[in-house]
Amino acid sequence: MKVPQAGAVAAVIVIALTTSACGGEEKAQGTISIGIKFDQPGIGLRETGGTFSGFDVDVATYVAGELGYAPDRIEFKQVYSNDRELLLQYNEVEFVAASYSINDKRKEKVDFAGPYFLAHQDLLVRADDSSIAKAEDLNTKRLCSVTGSTSAENVKKTLAPKASVLELPGYSECLVALQDKLVDAMTTDNSILAGYAARKGNEGRFRLVGLNLSDERYGIGVEKGDKELQGKINAALQKMVADGAWETAVKKNFGPGYAYEPAPKIAATG
Known part of the structure; x- marks a missing residue:
């Protein structure tokens, strides 16, 4: 104190x-x-x-x-x-x-x-993109996460070490990058991704892949x-x-x- x-x-x-x-x-x-x-x-x-x-x-x-x-x-x-x-x-x-x-x-x-x-780590993609169905698919994709997050670390070390990972200060910036097709997916906890997907104005534009890639307590x-x-x-x-x-x-x-x-x-x- x-x-x-x-x-x-x-x-x-x-x-x-x-x-x-x-x-x-x-x-x-x-x-x-x-x-x-x-x-x-x-x-x-x-x-x-x-x-x-x-x-x-x-x-x-x-x-x-x-x-x-x-x-x-x-x-x-x-x-x-x-x-x-x-x-x-x-x-x-x-x-x-x-x-x-x-x-x-x-x-x-x-x-x-x-x-x-x-919560569980998951992926958020554009609703019309069916090319990502599992974590390994990220090895040929561009992924966004937040600097210092456990999700980014998990992808780089374990899930998809060949993925191109863009780390930004906040998830709102990642969502804009996903929307503008600068990245192919964003990753963090499913609770956070669900909040973004359901927010007014985003309905039907994004979808969760539905993967439990980690346990986040x-x-x-x-x-x-x-x-x-x-x-x-x-x-x-x-x-x-x-x-x-x-x-x-x-x-x-x-x-x-x-x-x-x-x-x-x-x-x-x-």
Whole structure:
């Protein structure tokens, strides 16, 4: 946590004794900063007018509520796939809920609460393109993914090492490249791809190939070593599943046609 300025020390002490919310500077200001994606329909999207929608937004809002923060005290900050660890390491956000797949490499730099969702890597192609039916077909194709994503790494190392991979900052840029035929497919989690395919204006223009190329367990990233916050978030996630709010959020954001996996078991803090 950031150290409060000297002039605010007394206020910080008073607030620390009267609130159950977590955070150092956030306590003094009465807000909590949370990292989410801004460009993923169904997951994390900044809507016109500045409101936010998506499954990760609903999860983050629920967790923040359990930590003592009302929705109007949440400050959402945009994160990209390649800077999520940095925002946590430099205390720019309290936690990150941004389609953040848990893996050993990332656990070297941050700790994870969860997992709270299980997705699978898939491919999105133009609706009139039938030339891609399996991962190996990408070896002669142009593929787009996001810099720093596990999906891009999985393709390059395992699925199609000869594929031409274009890495861009965000999935919205990949969708434009796919639409303009600069690439033949884009890859990430099926939950994200389904959100793009179903978004208004995209209906009938794209399709998911329907491959389960990996298991992606979404976790909430916290600063490395912050076991207290990790434990509180795990407890909040368990409550969200138990009271039905998790399933409600899944159905609201992904629609009735999305074949989602049951809520995964929340890992023990440690």
